[in-house]
Amino acid sequence: MTSTEIPSGFHKAIRWYPPAYDIRVDEVPVPRIQHPDDVIVKVKLAALCGSDLHIYRGHGGINSVHVCGHEFIGEVVALGESYGSDAQGRPALYSSLKVGDKVVSPFTVNCGECHVCRLGYTGRCLDGGLFGSPALDGGQAQYVRVPKAGGTLFNLSNPSTWSSALPEETKKNALLNIADSSLLMLADILPTGVFAALQAINHPKVAPVITGKPWPHCFSKDDVLGNEVSFTESDRILTVAVIGLGPVGVCATVSMLDVLATRKIPFQLVAIDPVESRREKMKAVYNTIDVEGKGTGDFAVLAIDEAKAKIGEWTAGVGATAVLEVVGNTSAINLAYEVVRAFGVIVSVGVHGEPPLPMSGRQLYNKNISLDFGRCPSRAMFPPAFDLLVKRQDVFGGIGEPASLVDRIVDFSQAADIYRAFEKNQIGKVIFDPWK
Amino acid sequence: MTSTEIPSGFHKAIRWYPPAYDIRVDEVPVPRIQHPDDVIVKVKLAALCGSDLHIYRGHGGINSVHVCGHEFIGEVVALGESYGSDAQGRPALYSSLKVGDKVVSPFTVNCGECHVCRLGYTGRCLDGGLFGSPALDGGQAQYVRVPKAGGTLFNLSNPSTWSSALPEETKKNALLNIADSSLLMLADILPTGVFAALQAINHPKVAPVITGKPWPHCFSKDDVLGNEVSFTESDRILTVAVIGLGPVGVCATVSMLDVLATRKIPFQLVAIDPVESRREKMKAVYNTIDVEGKGTGDFAVLAIDEAKAKIGEWTAGVGATAVLEVVGNTSAINLAYEVVRAFGVIVSVGVHGEPPLPMSGRQLYNKNISLDFGRCPSRAMFPPAFDLLVKRQDVFGGIGEPASLVDRIVDFSQAADIYRAFEKNQIGKVIFDPWK
Numbered sequence: 001m002t003s004t005e006i007p008s009g010f011h012k013a014i015r016w017y018p019p020a021y022d023i024r025v026d027e028v029p030v031p032r033i034q035h036p037d038d039v040i041v042k043v044k045l046a047a048l049c050g051s052d053l054h055i056y057r058g059h060g061g062i063n064s065v066h067v068c069g070h071e072f073i074g075e076v077v078a079l080g081e082s083y084g085s086d087a088q089g090r091p092a093l094y095s096s097l098k099v100g101d102k103v104v105s106p107f108t109v110n111c112g113e114c115h116v117c118r119l120g121y122t123g124r125c126l127d128g129g130l131f132g133s134p135a136l137d138g139g140q141a142q143y144v145r146v147p148k149a150g151g152t153l154f155n156l157s158n159p160s161t162w163s164s165a166l167p168e169e170t171k172k173n174a175l176l177n178i179a180d181s182s183l184l185m186l187a188d189i190l191p192t193g194v195f196a197a198l199q200a201i202n203h204p205k206v207a208p209v210i211t212g213k214p215w216p217h218c219f220s221k222d223d224v225l226g227n228e229v230s231f232t233e234s235d236r237i238l239t240v241a242v243i244g245l246g247p248v249g250v251c252a253t254v255s256m257l258d259v260l261a262t263r264k265i266p267f268q269l270v271a272i273d274p275v276e277s278r279r280e281k282m283k284a285v286y287n288t289i290d291v292e293g294k295g296t297g298d299f300a301v302l303a304i305d306e307a308k309a310k311i312g313e314w315t316a317g318v319g320a321t322a323v324l325e326v327v328g329n330t331s332a333i334n335l336a337y338e339v340v341r342a343f344g345v346i347v348s349v350g351v352h353g354e355p356p357l358p359m360s361g362r363q364l365y366n367k368n369i370s371l372d373f374g375r376c377p378s379r380a381m382f383p384p385a386f387d388l389l390v391k392r393q394d395v396f397g398g399i400g401e402p403a404s405l406v407d408r409i410v411d412f413s414q415a416a417d418i419y420r421a422f423e424k425n426q427i428g429k430v431i432f433d434p435w436k
Numbered sequence: 437m438t439s440t441e442i443p444s445g446f447h448k449a450i451r452w453y454p455p456a457y458d459i460r461v462d463e464v465p466v467p468r469i470q471h472p473d474d475v476i477v478k479v480k481l482a483a484l485c486g487s488d489l490h491i492y493r494g495h496g497g498i499n500s501v502h503v504c505g506h507e508f509i510g511e512v513v514a515l516g517e518s519y520g521s522d523a524q525g526r527p528a529l530y531s532s533l534k535v536g537d538k539v540v541s542p543f544t545v546n547c548g549e550c551h552v553c554r555l556g557y558t559g560r561c562l563d564g565g566l567f568g569s570p571a572l573d574g575g576q577a578q579y580v581r582v583p584k585a586g587g588t589l590f591n592l593s594n595p596s597t598w599s600s601a602l603p604e605e606t607k608k609n610a611l612l613n614i615a616d617s618s619l620l621m622l623a624d625i626l627p628t629g630v631f632a633a634l635q636a637i638n639h640p641k642v643a644p645v646i647t648g649k650p651w652p653h654c655f656s657k658d659d660v661l662g663n664e665v666s667f668t669e670s671d672r673i674l675t676v677a678v679i680g681l682g683p684v685g686v687c688a689t690v691s692m693l694d695v696l697a698t699r700k701i702p703f704q705l706v707a708i709d710p711v712e713s714r715r716e717k718m719k720a721v722y723n724t725i726d727v728e729g730k731g732t733g734d735f736a737v738l739a740i741d742e743a744k745a746k747i748g749e750w751t752a753g754v755g756a757t758a759v760l761e762v763v764g765n766t767s768a769i770n771l772a773y774e775v776v777r778a779f780g781v782i783v784s785v786g787v788h789g790e791p792p793l794p795m796s797g798r799q800l801y802n803k804n805i806s807l808d809f810g811r812c813p814s815r816a817m818f819p820p821a822f823d824l825l826v827k828r829q830d831v832f833g834g835i836g837e838p839a840s841l842v843d844r845i846v847d848f849s850q851a852a853d854i855y856r857a858f859e860k861n862q863i864g865k866v867i868f869d870p871w872k
Contacts, residue, residue: 092663113665115754116778119644120651120664124778124804126754151663162662163653202655204638208555215556215816217599219638226598226819227528227587228556229549318551318562330797342552342560343810352797361766361788364809368560373797374779374804380651383662 006030006040006078006143012434013067013141014415020058021423023068023416031137031145033080037094037111039149040078041103045184045409046140047071048430049107050246051351052132053423059353062134069432070107070131071187072139073156073180075100082150092161094150101157102180105139105146106378107131107188112151122151123377140415142434154382156183162383166390174390181406181431182396185251186389189405189429190396191381193251193326194388196349198381199372200240200322201259203345209238209321210265215343237297238267241311241320241339244327244350245273245282245301247405247429252324252349253282254289254395258388261295268314270300272307272335279303281428284402288394304335311339318342325350330358337369345370405429411436442466442476442514442579448870449503449577450851456494457859459852464503467573467581469516473530473547475585476514477539481620481845482576483507484866485543486682487787488568489859495789498570505868506543506567507623508575509592509616511536518586528597530586537593538616541575541582542814543567543624548587558587559813576851578870590818592619598819602826610826617842617867618832621687622825625841625865626832627817629687629762630824632785634817635808636676636758637695639781645674645757646701651779673733674703677747677756677775680763681709681718681737683841683865684785688760689718690725690831694824697731704750706736708743708771715739717864720838724830740771747775754778761786766794773805781806841865847872 010027017024031040046069054060055068076099087094091112097103110117110125117125127148132138137145146152155161159171166174200206207218212231238260242253253271260267271282282301286294300310311320319341325332328350336346337359346369359369389396398404407428410418421427446463453460467476482505490496491504512535523530527548533539546553546561553561563584568574573581582588591597595607602610636642643654648667674696678689689707696703707718718737722730736746747756755777761768764786772782773795782805795805825832834840843864846854857863 089665091665112663115668115671115752118650118665118667118671119779120653121644121779121804160662198652198655199640202640202643202652204635204640207638208557214554215813216634216638216820217556219634226596227548229525229527229554231554232551235551235554316551328797328801333797343555343557343813348801350801352801354796354798356792356794356796357800358792360790360792361764361769361809362790364793364807365764365784365786365788365811368557368810368813369807370809371800371805371807373800373806375801377651377779377804384652 006032011142012412014069014412014432015065016055016068017065018063021056023419025412025415030143033078034145035147036081037148037150038080039076039097039146039153041074041144041146042077043072043074043139043142043144043434045073045180046432046434047184047187048418048422048432049188054351056419056423064134066132066134067137067141068132069138069140071184072144073104073184073187075102091151093153093155096158096161097150097153097155101155103153103155104183104186105153106191106382108378109136109147109152110379111148117151120380121377122379123375140432152379154186154379164383165387170390178389178393179397181399181409182389182393184431185396185405186382186385188378189247190251190389191378191385192248192349192376194255194385195376195381196252196324196326196347197255197259198384199347200256200324200345203322203370205343205345205370206238206322209236212236236266238265239311239315239320240267240269240322241307242271242324242326243332243335244325245271245278246326248349249273249326250282250285250405252326254285254392255388256324257289257295258293258391260297261293264296267295267297269297270302270307270310272302272304274303281402285395288403289392293391308339315341319344322347328352330355334358337363340367340369343368345372347372349376406431409433442468447578448848450505450848450868451501452491452504453501454494454499457492459855461848461851466579469514470581471583472517473584473586474516475512475533475582475589477510477580477582478513479508479510479575479578479580479870481509481616482868482870483620483623484854484858484868485624490787492855492859500570502568502570503573503577504568505574505576507620508580509540509620511538527587529589529591532594532597533586533589533591537591539589539591540619540622541589542627542818544814545572545583545588546815547584553587556816557813558815559811576868588815590622590815600819601823606826614825614829615833617835617845618825618829620867621832621841622818622821624814625683625687626825627814627821628684628785628812630691630821631812631817632688632760632762632783633691633695634820635783636692636760636781639758639806641779641781641806642674642758645672648672672702674701675747675751675756676703676705676758677743678707678760678762679768679771680761680786681707681714682762685709685762686718686721686841688762690721690828691824692760693725693731694729694827696733697729700732703731703733705733706738706743706746708738708740710739717838721831724839725828729827744775751777755780758783764788766791770794773799776803776805779804781808783808785812842867845869
């Protein structure tokens with residue numbers, strides 16, 4: 001069911017030019033439906049992300065002009081022919097998505113119906129791709145074409161199309177009350193933070209602390225212990241470190257706190273960053289969380305050396321059980337290795353580069369390390385990310401305030417300057433309004 | 437409660453001399469109780485292990501003469517003063533271990549009562565150590581001192597001191613019927629194989645296939661699906677690869693098959709080794725497993741190229757969900773990376789060396805890989821390893837037969853020749869009888 005809502009002619013888009021550091025706002029043809037599974041979205045707001053900088057700097061291995069941006073929220077203005085009441089067996093949105101629906105997109109396209117997507121690993125869909133690359137024009141534009149939109153999009157106008165732990169009423173009210181600039185955080189940073197936290201809390205190496213049963217009994221139903229000595233109360237305290245407090249690191253920390261508070265797990269959590277302004281932001285965000293949401297435990301925001309000392313003090317030198325690495329470089333992984341305990345887990349959601357891991361195979365063996373790497377399956381993470389956004393509306397709301405994750409909303413004309421300042425760390429996360 | 441059973445004077449021990457390839461059988465003082473937690477074990481049988489070869493070759497970073505060997509079974513002949521009826525709150529063996537008890541030891545010492553041991557991570561006990569190193573004389577001797585024996589030893593004369601899924605009667609009968617040469621497999625190779633399999637089956641990235649619920653719903657109790665498309669039957673087939681079919685790899689494969697059969701998980705499992713004799717051994721072992729124990733699925737034993745093709749065929753090119761790496765070198769990890777799927781897990785129990793992982797951070801990110809490294813927590817693995825040994829008595833029994841994991845039992849006088857031949861891969865796993 002197509003629509004006549006797509007304007008003909010041209011629209012404004014932020015585009016990157018090779019080789020590097022070259023951002024321009026161009027008039028380009030409005031995207032059209034190319035495939036029956038496509039949808040055209042009129043973009044209300046689009047965000048700039050730290051990972052946009054890889055391509056910006058010319059490090060993305062990319063040589064072609066393309067529309068930037070992989071975080072956008074908007075309104076459906078045109079549907080391909082696949083959309084209609086008889087789209088049986090396909091993701092629900094093929095039957096239910098309507099022109100006018102408000103949608104937010106994950107940063108990658110996923111079909112939602114291949115083997116990989118069915119397992120929930122939407123970030124590696126066999127037909128997937130990253131918005132804001134030569135293969136797929138991005139969302140820092142007035143309109144964007146979303147391939148496989150039935151699997152990809154998150155329909156904020158139709159809460160029945162996703163699972164939530166929240167009551168129906170709460171969902172609906174949230175959708176009325178939460179600003180688009182906050183809902184936009186569902187595209188990338190919030191799901192990625194939730195992904196980091198969920199990988200950590202569900203990791204087998206965390207299970208003994210949480211269950212109070214030693215490895216490997218923590219996986220079985222039987223309670224019979226033989227030679228083993230019972231846990232002490234302090235054995236049940238989960239020690240976690242988060243390395244990197246950019247926007248994703250803040251989301252990961254907030255998500256981790258939420259999981260620990262919800263499950264009533266006693267904890268010791270340290271959020272680490274060498275940059276003071278980032279630590280201040282983290283503290284401001286933490287202060288917006290209510291007492292119940294803060295859970296039962298010790299929380300600290302520290303620079304590197306102080307954090308190492310704190311973890312040593314908390315664990316009598318044994319180390320953190322889980323370390324979330326939210327930076328994507330060698331020194332962050334080195335720090336993670338240093339502070340994690342033997343039989344601990346490092347969860348890395350940072351976009352790593354060419355260097356290999358800095359540890360030898362023997363070092364990995366000697367510490368019985370587990371590691372999780374990779375891109376967040378953003379679409380699959382939307383439901384728990386949405387729930388977290390609803391619970392922490394105060395945290396993720398606001399523009400330009402001490403606890404805000406978004407620095408400012410600007411119009412396209414400032415794009416080149418904004419990219420430049422963002423790349424130099426002079427400003428925080430920025431949202432573009434393509435219609436300002 | 438000490439004993440007068442320790443002979444005075446000297447005993448025979450196999451010792452390594454620096455710099456390399458120098459094995460001698462020496463008369464050395466019989467070990468004495470040095471600490472109240474010690475126990476002296478009269479060794480009935482001691483095995484040679486592939487990981488003994490690191491030190492043998494001079495690669496262990498070791499320069500002192502020491503008694504070799506980390507796999508032994510024997511009889512308690514002397515107890516330190518800690519052992520007695522009033523050892524409250526300590527591992528049960530401090531109260532119950534008796535002179536005359538038959539015991540098998542894990543390859544590392546563990547106290548069983550520090551924070552790390554309480555969590556079940558006995559392989560990294562804060563007071564731990566590896567048998568067969570300058571710090572701790574090993575078990576290829578007539579007698580051996582076991583520090584922290586109350587936490588370390590596995591008491592085959594007292595089944596009530598460990599948990600089992602088997603009925604009491606079955607446990608007792610097994611202990612009467614299983615040969616010591618088979619029980620000796622509990623020291624290292626069988627627990628390590630079980631450890632590999634359990635890490636894989638309990639990994640979060642395996643959960644969707646097993647639960648039939650997409651990530652991250654597979655961790656929660658809720659069944660409500662929104663946009664997601666239901667699993668097909670073939671989505672529920674777990675594809676696993678085992679790389680390396682030395683004795684530990686065979687144990688890992690047998691353990692994996694047992695888990696899959698017991699939990700009725702449909703599977704596709706390929707066991708991989710470039711060496712034909714090892715593949716033949718794996719097939720012979722597989723053929724001793726009864727129909728029920730073979731589970732429901734496809735099992736193949738293949739060389740590398742054929743295995744890659746098979747995995748590609750089985751998964752339409754997506755890759756294996758879990759890969760067990762049981763070698764401990766770079767090419768094995770490379771192969772694991774190649775055949776694992778995006779959002780898969782590589783479980784490595786091999787003793788890795790100095791080189792870093794061969795993959796770049798970007799490659800790890802791009803495939804959303806999870807990795808588990810490290811030494812098996814052998815004492816913690818004994819209960820499930822024992823259960824598996826009981827179920828597969830036919831598999832792990834026998835000496836020198838096609839399906840046997842043990843090539844021969846020899847006396848100490850052959851030690852130097854045996855090490856030499858084992859190092860050159862001319863013979864399989866060997867057991868020493870110190871009293872022959």
